[in-house]
Amino acid sequence: MTASGTISEPSSSRPDGPNAFTVDVEDYYAIMMRDRLGAQIAPTEAVVRNTRRVLNLLAGHGVKATFFVLGEVAAAHPALVRDIAAAGHEIGVHGFYHRQFFKLTRQQLAAELGNAKKLLEDLAGQPAHGHRAPAFSVRPDTLWGLEVLVELGFRYDSSIFPIRGRRYGWADFGPDIRRFELPNGSSIIEAPMSTVRVLGRTLPACGGGYLRHFPYWFTRWAMRRIQRIRPAVVYMHPYEIDLEPGPAEFQAALSASPRSIRHLHRMQLRNRRTVFAKLHRLLDGFRFAPLGEIVATATRE
Numbered sequence: 001m002t003a004s005g006t007i008s009e010p011s012s013s014r015p016d017g018p019n020a021f022t023v024d025v026e027d028y029y030a031i032m033m034r035d036r037l038g039a040q041i042a043p044t045e046a047v048v049r050n051t052r053r054v055l056n057l058l059a060g061h062g063v064k065a066t067f068f069v070l071g072e073v074a075a076a077h078p079a080l081v082r083d084i085a086a087a088g089h090e091i092g093v094h095g096f097y098h099r100q101f102f103k104l105t106r107q108q109l110a111a112e113l114g115n116a117k118k119l120l121e122d123l124a125g126q127p128a129h130g131h132r133a134p135a136f137s138v139r140p141d142t143l144w145g146l147e148v149l150v151e152l153g154f155r156y157d158s159s160i161f162p163i164r165g166r167r168y169g170w171a172d173f174g175p176d177i178r179r180f181e182l183p184n185g186s187s188i189i190e191a192p193m194s195t196v197r198v199l200g201r202t203l204p205a206c207g208g209g210y211l212r213h214f215p216y217w218f219t220r221w222a223m224r225r226i227q228r229i230r231p232a233v234v235y236m237h238p239y240e241i242d243l244e245p246g247p248a249e250f251q252a253a254l255s256a257s258p259r260s261i262r263h264l265h266r267m268q269l270r271n272r273r274t275v276f277a278k279l280h281r282l283l284d285g286f287r288f289a290p291l292g293e294i295v296a297t298a299t300r301e
Helices: 028-035 045-061 071-076 078-086 106-124 144-151 208-213 216-227 248-255 259-269 272-285 291-299
Strands: 019-025 066-069 090-093 178-181 187-190 195-198 201-204 233-236
Touching: 019 045, 019 291, 028 045, 028 248, 045 078, 045 272, 066 071, 066 078, 071 078, 071 106, 078 090, 078 106, 090 106, 090 291, 106 144, 144 187, 178 291, 195 216, 208 233, 208 272, 216 272, 233 272, 248 259
Parallel strands: 019 066, 019 233, 066 090
Antiparallel strands: 178 187, 195 201
């Protein structure tokens, strides 16, 4: 590990035990409008519709999960947060406006996360112990962000992708759930995103765009391989099962946007029709629990 932080040895976990199922609750259209199309809109009803589909899917399989919710979604649709909590799921924080750590100062991050945490806890009636950074933006140059999490009372984080990626990643972090000692002397439990070794390369697996783009057999193979050593961390976004065209305001802005942004949108739509069936098979084939429970078992806390 880098000189800026050290990691304690992980404790063993049952390879046949449950995996973590997590949902990053964000509105695709609001984020695309703000980040790519230069306009502000409130989170749309699409995030409500698709999150409720995920809730129904999980209920049908008797699975409890962790929902990392954006503050702006909670502010626009407070009943959705109450319903997630009422269904027995864990509530975590996904930031407020989906701004990556490297776009914020320490003070700005503390304000955003503090506001989101308080709002979500008030709506859910439960503490928000866990956090996931937008776009997995915890990496060596934003390590200070984990210190902010500790200061705000978070028990664990699940933001690090231990890969060498173009947009995110911390290649030498390691794959295990473990307590991470921070430069200022504090510590936090980190639950990295799942990866698998293939022909000497570390590849991301078990969620998001990887679940969309890869055939189901690859995800199943990766899950089984990971489970030999540690619980897998599965993640998804509600928009990945959305087959609707999106609000008219978004469609108009998209049609006037550069070709590169239209291409990005087409890539986000790719294979969405396959995701719901893949999730059914995944929930049928593996055991799942909220990430907070997995973390507590893995670290004996």
